[in-house]
Amino acid sequence: MELRDTPEEAAFRDELREFIAQNLPGASPGRSARRFDDTDLDWSRKLGAAGYAGLTWPKEYGGAGAPYAHQAIYLEELARAEAPSHLGVIGLGMAGPTIITWGTPEQKERYLAKILSAEHIWCQGFSEPDAGSDLAAARTRIEDKGDHFLVNGQKVWSSFAHNRRLLHSRRPR
Numbered sequence: 001m002e003l004r005d006t007p008e009e010a011a012f013r014d015e016l017r018e019f020i021a022q023n024l025p026g027a028s029p030g031r032s033a034r035r036f037d038d039t040d041l042d043w044s045r046k047l048g049a050a051g052y053a054g055l056t057w058p059k060e061y062g063g064a065g066a067p068y069a070h071q072a073i074y075l076e077e078l079a080r081a082e083a084p085s086h087l088g089v090i091g092l093g094m095a096g097p098t099i100i101t102w103g104t105p106e107q108k109e110r111y112l113a114k115i116l117s118a119e120h121i122w123c124q125g126f127s128e129p130d131a132g133s134d135l136a137a138a139r140t141r142i143e144d145k146g147d148h149f150l151v152n153g154q155k156v157w158s159s160f161a162h163n164r165r166l167l168h169s170r171r172p173r
Helices: 007-023 038-049 068-080 089-102 105-116 161-169
Strands: 141-144 149-152
Antiparallel strands (some): 141 149
């Protein structure tokens, strides 16, 4: 197995390193993993505008249609530079691909570009008290009421939902 970059991968790596060197906010390297401020939103928007968000998404949906090797290089180079990732990891990795595969044309039009540009940051929530993310310990119950289902339980955890304040205060005009 050859682990060195192909010429195409090496060119992509060089291009990406140059982008990071020219665009990474100065305060980013060395910061903790808990980021989520205006600088990170600006950085995410730059990643989207430059085509680095959604690298493996099909071109017809705003992605680059790049091979997964480019995604691996992207992640390696962000780590090397201690650069924050795109704030929209849930949208890029879960919501977007689901919409691409199963969404209506209207949903694709409405959501995909905004995920890439960091105008929309998606979150996920599916955990319960004392269950963590272990579905076997879930306490939510569903009752069949004949013409509808009644779901009882409580969700207490979500990822990235705390970014709502940041996004609403910085909406593009």
